[in-house]
Amino acid sequence: MRFDELIHQPTRLRIMAYLRGLGTEAQVEFGTLQKALELTEGNLSRHLSKLEEAGYVAIEKGYSGKRPRTWIRLTGTGADAFDRHLAALEALAQQARSQRAPTENRSREETHEDR
Amino acid sequence: MHGTEFSPEEALRQAKALRSKAGAPLKRFVAQLLLLWGAIYLGMYGLESLGVAQTGLLWIPVDLAGVALSFGLGARLGTAIRSPEGLWLRRIWASFAFLIAATVAVLLIRDAAGYLDFVINLLAAYALLLSGMALTHHGLIRGGLLLLAVNAVFFALLPSLYAPALAVMGLVALVAGLRSLWRYAV
Numbered sequence: 001m002r003f004d005e006l007i008h009q010p011t012r013l014r015i016m017a018y019l020r021g022l023g024t025e026a027q028v029e030f031g032t033l034q035k036a037l038e039l040t041e042g043n044l045s046r047h048l049s050k051l052e053e054a055g056y057v058a059i060e061k062g063y064s065g066k067r068p069r070t071w072i073r074l075t076g077t078g079a080d081a082f083d084r085h086l087a088a089l090e091a092l093a094q095q096a097r098s099q100r101a102p103t104e105n106r107s108r109e110e111t112h113e114d115r
Numbered sequence: 116m117h118g119t120e121f122s123p124e125e126a127l128r129q130a131k132a133l134r135s136k137a138g139a140p141l142k143r144f145v146a147q148l149l150l151l152w153g154a155i156y157l158g159m160y161g162l163e164s165l166g167v168a169q170t171g172l173l174w175i176p177v178d179l180a181g182v183a184l185s186f187g188l189g190a191r192l193g194t195a196i197r198s199p200e201g202l203w204l205r206r207i208w209a210s211f212a213f214l215i216a217a218t219v220a221v222l223l224i225r226d227a228a229g230y231l232d233f234v235i236n237l238l239a240a241y242a243l244l245l246s247g248m249a250l251t252h253h254g255l256i257r258g259g260l261l262l263l264a265v266n267a268v269f270f271a272l273l274p275s276l277y278a279p280a281l282a283v284m285g286l287v288a289l290v291a292g293l294r295s296l297w298r299y300a301v
Contacts, residue, residue: 021137026198
């Protein structure tokens, strides 16, 4: 279980989550990803570069007819990193819930006693 | 500072939602196909069962238009997402098109046009079944099996109700397509 600082950034977490849903063999076109995540072109490019540097995504440039296209794919390393990060988030969320529970129980008991 | 506090639960919820959203374009594509072919079956077999028209020759342009539209929708999906599942769908339906062309030619040459509907629907059911397996889409698998059964039972035992039964199958596909499209709308 490892909290990944690179994926922790909210936009990158969203990019990685979307790519994880596609799996490591599928490629998504840049414009489709941009539309799905509602990001600007520059913002998406910047975050993808960082993820590519870390080896989490693979970026392939090509053509569809005469149109240039950029294809993005999650790598195996990226998938593992995302899964570990999600497990760390699950653990944190669980911890937060269990910390909240005694306080909530106490306040419920106090309300009950007040009646 | 309020509003920027990190919440692991919220981050987790967003990540899970986006992970599911990724499969939506492929599911939307399947829904569009169900809608299209459901409407074609309902319309054509519906007309036949009501005795409004003899649909024999009318099937050719309708089928060709349906195939062209289906491949157009597939090509549009291919410019957005390239996935092994998408590649399998393309292979299944391209081979289906070849099989249909060969079947129609052979049956017409042998003067056995009476079996056309049965054989085409049998192949369509098999292609649906294969697509469902390729996409791990249980609805498509169930639909393929249902079409297989309805096609066989009504052709063999209740030929007079064959057209209405296939029209109902079209309606089922249409409703399933609409429901799925509503669910995976952009």
